[in-house]
Amino acid sequence: MAALEQELVAKHGEGERARIARGLAQVAKFWRQDGSGSAGKGDGDAVVLASFVRDNYAGDAVARDALFSRMEFVFESLDGHLHEIGRDFRRQSDLDIGPIQSFDETLAAYDPGAHVSDDLFANKLAFVILLNFPLTSLDERLEKGETWTRRQWAEARLAERFSKRIPAAVNLANAQAYSDAARYIAGYNIWMYHVVDSNGTRLFPPKLRLLSHWNLRDQIKADYTDAKDGLAKQRAIMKVMERIVTQTIPDSVVDNPQVDWNPVTNE
Structure with a gap:
């Protein structure tokens, strides 16, 4: 790589040395060279690597601007459309629009960008x-980021996309795990009208169903405006959340509008 660095410096000037050295090191970190008997299984041998670098190093501001502009456009399009596709695949699972079938779960677990x-x-x-x-x-972003221009931040974000080389199979497995967790959370609803105190008093209105945990959290905030019962409601929600965190909540009260429950006594 040292000889290749010198070749590029000779072509583009001493002022480019730092950028050239950094770029070569970054490429080398992720490049999988074909070894003996493994032709075609990597990214190419040393000759292929050198040819790639010569052809693709943007050695002046005009070339870098053109490259940056093109990447900005195509990744905005790619990310936006992948987000749209993923949203549509998760539609039945994410929205309360009807029963979720097994094939809906399969759709929700699919990551259209896994292979990108x-x-x-x-x-x-x-x-x-x-x-x-x-x-x-x-550390570098924290130390220097306040002085960076918008363009410097954009370049850092662009390169960060490829700071890891994660196989598609791993991305798909991550998507499956995320989908499983999301499905678990989506069904973790508490019907608050059926949350009662020791006297059987109902503090919450009928049909109020709150999702754990952010709906419960938001209800605590909303109850600050209730001068009469706000504190009692907040304490009841606190006990509900405590039961969820400690996993002592009865299965029968999760997403069940038929069972009354006192979270203090857990009965």
Whole structure:
């Protein structure tokens, strides 16, 4: 890599040395070289790597601006459409519009962008970005970020997309785990009209169903405006959340509008 660095410095000037060295190091970190007997299983041998770098290093401001502008446009389009597709795949699971079937769960667990990173490393677009834009650490962003321009932040975010090389199978497994967790949470509703105190008093209105935990949290905030029963309601919700956290909440009261429950006595 040292010889390649010198070659690029000779072509683009000493002022580019730091950028060249950084770009080469970033590419080398993720490049999987073909070894003996493994042709085609990596990103290419040393000759392929050198050719790639010569062809794709943006050695002046005009070339970097063109590269940045193109990436800004295409990734905005890619991310936006993938978000839209994912939203539509999760529609039945995310919205309260009817029963959730097993195939709805399969749809919700699918990540349409799972293969994108793999594909962009395979076709080497990821390496084009790593060669030309800086990977930054959290410490660096905290230390220097306040003085960065909008463009510097955008370049850092662009390169950060490829700060890890995660296989598509792992991304799909992550999506499945997230979907399973989301489905669990989506069904964790508490029917507050059926939450009673030791006297059987109902503090909450009929048909009030709150999702754990953010609906319960938001209800605590809302009850500050209730001068009469606000404190009692907040204390009741606190006990509900405590039962959820400690997992001592009875299964029979989760998303069940037929059972009254005193969260203090847990009966």
